[in-house]
Amino acid sequence: MLIVTTEMIAGKDYETLGLVKGSTIQSKNIGKDIGSSFKTLVGGELKSYTKMMDEARALATKRMVEEAQGIGADAIVSFRYASSSIMAGAAEVIAYGTAVKLK
Amino acid sequence: MNSEVIIAVTVVSVLVMMVTAILWLHRRFPGSFGIVFAGGLGYFFSQVLFQLPLLGMSELSVNDHTAMTVFVGAFSALAASAARYLIVRWTLSDRLSWSGAFSAGTGHAFCEILFQFVLFYMIQLMILQVGDETGALVTEVFFHRSLAVMFIDLAAQISAVCFHVALYLIIVNGFAKQQPTKHLVITIALQLLYTFIRYHFYAANQDLWMYAAAMILIAILACIYILQRYHAMAENHQIELGKNEGEKALEEGY
Numbered sequence: 001m002l003i004v005t006t007e008m009i010a011g012k013d014y015e016t017l018g019l020v021k022g023s024t025i026q027s028k029n030i031g032k033d034i035g036s037s038f039k040t041l042v043g044g045e046l047k048s049y050t051k052m053m054d055e056a057r058a059l060a061t062k063r064m065v066e067e068a069q070g071i072g073a074d075a076i077v078s079f080r081y082a083s084s085s086i087m088a089g090a091a092e093v094i095a096y097g098t099a100v101k102l103k
Numbered sequence: 104m105n106s107e108v109i110i111a112v113t114v115v116s117v118l119v120m121m122v123t124a125i126l127w128l129h130r131r132f133p134g135s136f137g138i139v140f141a142g143g144l145g146y147f148f149s150q151v152l153f154q155l156p157l158l159g160m161s162e163l164s165v166n167d168h169t170a171m172t173v174f175v176g177a178f179s180a181l182a183a184s185a186a187r188y189l190i191v192r193w194t195l196s197d198r199l200s201w202s203g204a205f206s207a208g209t210g211h212a213f214c215e216i217l218f219q220f221v222l223f224y225m226i227q228l229m230i231l232q233v234g235d236e237t238g239a240l241v242t243e244v245f246f247h248r249s250l251a252v253m254f255i256d257l258a259a260q261i262s263a264v265c266f267h268v269a270l271y272l273i274i275v276n277g278f279a280k281q282q283p284t285k286h287l288v289i290t291i292a293l294q295l296l297y298t299f300i301r302y303h304f305y306a307a308n309q310d311l312w313m314y315a316a317a318m319i320l321i322a323i324l325a326c327i328y329i330l331q332r333y334h335a336m337a338e339n340h341q342i343e344l345g346k347n348e349g350e351k352a353l354e355e356g357y
Contacts, residue, residue, distance in 0.1 A: 026349060029137030031129075055349025058357040065357070 001065050002075035003097065009075060014100040017073050021096035022063025025086050026056040033089050053091065057081060060095035073099035106250055107231055113253065114224050121213050128206055134344045135206035141194050142210025142271070145186035151218060153182050172302040180294035184270070187211070188287050191274045198345040201336040204275040205329075208268030215267070216260045224253065255315050259301070262318040265325035266297060272332045279341075297321065 002009070028036070032048040039046055060081070068076055079097035086092050129136045187207070195203040270290045277286025300321070304314035336342055346354070 024349065029134065030140055031136040052349075055347070055353050058352035058355075059349040061357040062352040062355065 001068060001073070003061075003065070003079050004075070004077055005079050007078050009077060009100075009102075012075075013103045014075065014077075015103060017068075017071050017099040017101055019096065020064050020068040020071070020073070020076060020099040021094060022060045022065070022067060023092060023094040024056050024059045024063070025090055025092045026052050026059075027090035028052050053083070053093065056083075056091060056093040057095065060093045064095040064097065068097075068099040071099055072101060074102040075100050107228060109250055110224050110228055110253060113257065114221055114228070117216065117221060117257070121216065124209065125213070128202075128209065132202040132206065132344055135202060138194055138203055138206040138344075139210035139213070141190050142207035142212075142267075143214035144210075145190045145207070146183070146211045146214040146218075149182040149186035150179065150215070172299055175302055176295045176298035179298045180291045183211075183294055184287055184291045187271055187274050187290060188283065191271065191278060192283075195275065196278055198347060199275050199279050199341060200344050201272070201275075201333055201342045202344050204271040204332075205268050208271035209264065211271070212260070212264035212267040215263055220256060220260050252311065255311055255318075258315060259305075259318045262322035262325075265322045265329065269325040269328045270294065272329060276332065 027033075028048050036046045036048055064076070076097040076099055079095070082094045082096070084092050125136070125139055128139060190207055191199075191204070195207070270293060273286050273290050273293075274283070277283040277289075280286075300317050301314070304310045304317060333342070
């Protein structure tokens with residue numbers, strides 16, 4: 001599955017199928033939350049949260065791709081991520097784009 | 104060495120062993136810390152916050168041991184089993200595993216040890232230190248126990264660890280077989296029987312040797328079931344907690 005952030009795919013003509021999206025809300029366990037709270041005392045990268053967001057983006061992308069495959073798409077254009085905080089220590093990631101079928 | 108020192112050493116040893124066991128679990132099964140904590144919370148909410156106040160409000164006479172045993176057993180079984188069911192559903196249902204059930208059962212049992220053994224004997228020690236007439240009277244009436252009783256208490260708590268792990272494995276097995284309600288009912292029945300045995304031999308009749316024998320038998324049966332589930336789940340690669348969906352997606356290159 002080809003995924004691009006641009007609106008066009010160079011040298012390709014396609015038929016637009018519609019919006020596809022995937023989302024997830026992830027949190028770390030209480031131990032990681034406590035550990036990260038201590039880390040904020042001295043600053044630096046919160047590696048457990050970085051990993052959490054990497055996993056969240058990967059899962060949201062996977063779900064979006066599965067939705068696109070379900071409607072017979074070959075590629076996704078105008079791909080974007082969006083994220084928001086749902087509650088303390090939990091974040092939502094949405095992956096969305098336009099599913100297209102190459103001609 | 105007097106009894107106070109033995110009690111203090113035993114209580115500290117139990118605390119050290121619990122912390123060591125939790126750290127070992129976390130090292131052996133990464134991610135188990137939160138599940139141990141959830142299991143402990145399950146005990147705290149179902150038994151400490153929910154059951155004890157209701158027992159206090161009950162108008163049952165302390166002397167009416169049969170009614171008390173049935174009441175305590177039924178309520179304990181319902182509350183604890185419901186907590187187990189909810190914790191497995193909320194924390195483990197997407198990655199059912201032997202280590203998950205083991206961690207949750209350990210958390211439940213350790214929290215019980217903390218409230219029923221460690222805190223109990225720490226209070227006893229503090230009252231023993233008071234030393235005045237009131238302290239002596241309170242100690243004599245409510246807390247004074249022989250060291251043999253303390254070690255039987257400890258053996259019962261160790262037996263409880265095996266029992267609670269086994270009950271969590273039954274619930275996990277229920278979710279794996281898509282029959283969670285049936286297995287929930289089984290755990291309620293087992294917990295009812297367990298609580299009945301504890302109250303019948305211990306609180307009601309003070310038959311300590313029968314109580315100790317029953318606890319050892321329960322521990323042996325629970326260990327056999329735990330090992331049987333270990334081998335069964337090992338065949339399905341369900342020993343480790345396993346990766347969550349996000350970790351799997353990341354590995355797949357998304």
